[in-house]
Amino acid sequence: MEKDRIAELIRGLSTDFEVIGPVAKGDDFVFASIADPEDLRLDYDTTLLPAKKYFLPPSEELMSFSVTDGEASATAVPAGRRVLFGLHSCDLNALMLMDNVFLGGYEDPYYRSRRESTLIVGIGCTPSGTCFCNAWGTDEVHWGFDIFLTDLEDRYFVSVRSVEGAELLDSHVETRAINDADTADYQRVIRAFKASFTQQLDTAQLPLLLDAKFDDPVWEELGERCLSCGACSMVCPTCYCFDVKDRLSPDGTEGSRVRSWDSCQFSEFAEVAHGHNFRGSRPSRVKYRYYHKQWGYLSKFERVLCVGCARCERACKAGIDPRTVIAALQSGGDE
Amino acid sequence: MRDTAQAYRKLKANPYLPWSARITSITELTDTEKLFEFRLIDDDVRDAFDFDAGQFVELSIFGVGEAPISISSAPSKQGFIELCVRDSGDVTGALHAMHCGDIVGLRGPFGRGFPFDEMKGHDVLLVAGGLGIAPLKSLINHIHDERHSFGKVTILYGSRNPGEVLFRRQFDMWRHREDFELIMTVDHPDETWDGEVGLVTGLFGRIEVDSQRTYGAICGPPVMYRYVIDEMRKKQMDVDRIYVSFERRMKCGIGKCGHCGVGHQYACVDGPVFNYWEAMNLQEAI
Numbered sequence: 091m092e093k094d095r096i097a098e099l100i101r102g103l104s105t106d107f108e109v110i111g112p113v114a115k116g117d118d119f120v121f122a123s124i125a126d127p128e129d130l131r132l133d134y135d136t137t138l139l140p141a142k143k144y145f146l147p148p149s150e151e152l153m154s155f156s157v158t159d160g161e162a163s164a165t166a167v168p169a170g171r172r173v174l175f176g177l178h179s180c181d182l183n184a185l186m187l188m189d190n191v192f193l194g195g196y197e198d199p200y201y202r203s204r205r206e207s208t209l210i211v212g213i214g215c216t217p218s219g220t221c222f223c224n225a226w227g228t229d230e231v232h233w234g235f236d237i238f239l240t241d242l243e244d245r246y247f248v249s250v251r252s253v254e255g256a257e258l259l260d261s262h263v264e265t266r267a268i269n270d271a272d273t274a275d276y277q278r279v280i281r282a283f284k285a286s287f288t289q290q291l292d293t294a295q296l297p298l299l300l301d302a303k304f305d306d307p308v309w310e311e312l313g314e315r316c317l318s319c320g321a322c323s324m325v326c327p328t329c330y331c332f333d334v335k336d337r338l339s340p341d342g343t344e345g346s347r348v349r350s351w352d353s354c355q356f357s358e359f360a361e362v363a364h365g366h367n368f369r370g371s372r373p374s375r376v377k378y379r380y381y382h383k384q385w386g387y388l389s390k391f392e393r394v395l396c397v398g399c400a401r402c403e404r405a406c407k408a409g410i411d412p413r414t415v416i417a418a419l420q421s422g423g424d425e
Numbered sequence: 426m427r428d429t430a431q432a433y434r435k436l437k438a439n440p441y442l443p444w445s446a447r448i449t450s451i452t453e454l455t456d457t458e459k460l461f462e463f464r465l466i467d468d469d470v471r472d473a474f475d476f477d478a479g480q481f482v483e484l485s486i487f488g489v490g491e492a493p494i495s496i497s498s499a500p501s502k503q504g505f506i507e508l509c510v511r512d513s514g515d516v517t518g519a520l521h522a523m524h525c526g527d528i529v530g531l532r533g534p535f536g537r538g539f540p541f542d543e544m545k546g547h548d549v550l551l552v553a554g555g556l557g558i559a560p561l562k563s564l565i566n567h568i569h570d571e572r573h574s575f576g577k578v579t580i581l582y583g584s585r586n587p588g589e590v591l592f593r594r595q596f597d598m599w600r601h602r603e604d605f606e607l608i609m610t611v612d613h614p615d616e617t618w619d620g621e622v623g624l625v626t627g628l629f630g631r632i633e634v635d636s637q638r639t640y641g642a643i644c645g646p647p648v649m650y651r652y653v654i655d656e657m658r659k660k661q662m663d664v665d666r667i668y669v670s671f672e673r674r675m676k677c678g679i680g681k682c683g684h685c686g687v688g689h690q691y692a693c694v695d696g697p698v699f700n701y702w703e704a705m706n707l708q709e710a711i
Binding site: 101152155156157159160161164191192195196197198199218246301302329331332333335336338341345347349352354359360362366368374378381382385386388389 | 437438439440441442443445487488489490491492507511513514517527529530531646647672673674675676677679680681682683684687688689690694708709
């Protein structure tokens with residue numbers, strides 16, 4: 091696909107879909123609704139918040155109820171169809187990790203509904219200097235998108251993964267079959283991409299090290315620095331924890347049950363009714379976040395719950411980030 | 426005849442949506458605990474509501490919120506669900522203010538309960554501390570209802586003082602039964618108390634355990650587990666035949682909200698009942 095066709099594609103998509111993509115906001119980028127194709131910034135490095143907000147909104151009504159009748163009815167997810175345009179492979183992988191949680195076991199009907207009404211167009215990226223998706227293999231993505239674009243300078247190499255993706259292309263933009271020159275250019279781009287990572291993270295045997303070093307003083311040090319602000323969880327594309335609260339109408343006769351993003355870093359996260367707090371100390375909470383991401387989730391789904399996007403590193407005011415935590419776990423054992 | 430598959434689908438369609446249930450009976454057990462009996466109003470849902478001893482429900486008081494509560498009645502008691510609830514938070518406080526005939530929301534059953542079928546044909550040693558009797562009561566009653574399938578059944582139950590002993594009337598009736606060895610103890614006796622005095626772990630000297638054929642089941646305050654497990658291990662009981670039930674904060678009950686993380690597992694879907702081999706491999710569990 092020729093590069094200058096993007097605006098045409100976005101305009102075409104806008105007739106049937108709300109198109110969402112990266113746009114500039116101050117010095118940063120955010121995912122937002124695209125009104126004008128010119129606003130789309132496919133050259134973005136990363137966004138402040140990940141795309142999870144479109145599947146697990148920061149706050150979402152699950153049901154409305156009548157207090158007087160004691161009856162509840164599920165709240166329907168808004169019906170509109172969306173295209174998320176321009177997700178990097180880290181964020182695509184993150185969505186698949188979220189799918190394991192919300193579509194596996196007890197299926198989450200709200201997440202399912204949003205996921206089904208959203209098409210996804212991925213795009214290749216340039217490592218930002220802090221990100222480390224290469225450590226987890228999340229620098230590659232093989233499914234979880236409808237279309238994926240790889241920038242070959244004057245054109246895009248287009249991978250199509252779904253019927254819907256093929257139909258979108260067919261109806262809105264001119265493409266052509268790949269030739270040998272396209273494949274060669276694609277290989278060149280991918281090699282350059284792989285070579286451009288500045289971070290090399292040692293991830294060997296992290297679950298075992300987390301157990302072996304469970305009482306390591308490093309957790310006390312990190313806990314001392316942590317502000318328990320939860321920013322790491324909010325900006326994380328794979329943090330899915332939520333709180334559920336009831337809201338009442340002014341007269342108290344009806345209300346709604348709402349879930350909202352929560353964080354295991356908040357002090358009351360593991361506190362039970364009569365006051366016992368299973369993770370009352372900051373070190374225990376900082377440790378739990380890594381323990382769950384690197385071992386808890388892995389024990390269920392064979393993948394770590396991190397895609398190396400480094401958003402948490404940018405967000406943390408206390409200088410705590412996966413690279414330094416993992417490096418601390420790996421320290422020792424030298425000759 | 427009702428279509429059970431359809432009823433089951435109805436029960437599972439939206440795991441966040443509670444089903445209306447009517448309070449059919451309220452029994453005051455102590456100053457802070459009441460036993461509530463509920464009947465699910467929807468016929469299909471009530472029929473499809475099958476559970477194991479040790480599983481829990483999410484109790485909804487609309488406008489206040491939800492709380493996870495373990496089921497106290499036995500699966501053998503069909504059509505009704507009993508919850509033994511301490512007045513200790515917003516939801517449980519609101520429930521305590523309710524009356525017979527009032528409507529609440531229930532969803533579940535959730536979690537992994539005790540391995541009842543696996544325990545059949547064996548001796549069972551149940552140890553409860555305080556409100557920990559609530560989930561064990563389901564197992565005790567289920568064993569009671571299928572008593573012929575079990576060997577020796579021993580119940581050790583510790584409370585802080587006689588006023589806090591739960592299900593005291595029923596247990597008093599069981600005192601002279603020869604098919605249950607029931608020993609109750611309190612930390613601080615009063616003039617009404619003719620049972621044992623001291624910690625529940627002190628009762629282990631009085632009981633005989635056949636380590637080859639005994640399953641253990643423990644539930645109590647967090648501090649209790651380590652000491653009771655030590656006593657069971659001294660009796661040579663196998664690590665994978667000692668079962669513990671954990672209380673953790675929960676919101677969803679279905680492995681999504683993340684609150685009940687214990688080690689690398691979630692108490693709501695992987696537990697709340699774990700065997701000791703599993704529990705000893707869960708960081709900060711015991």
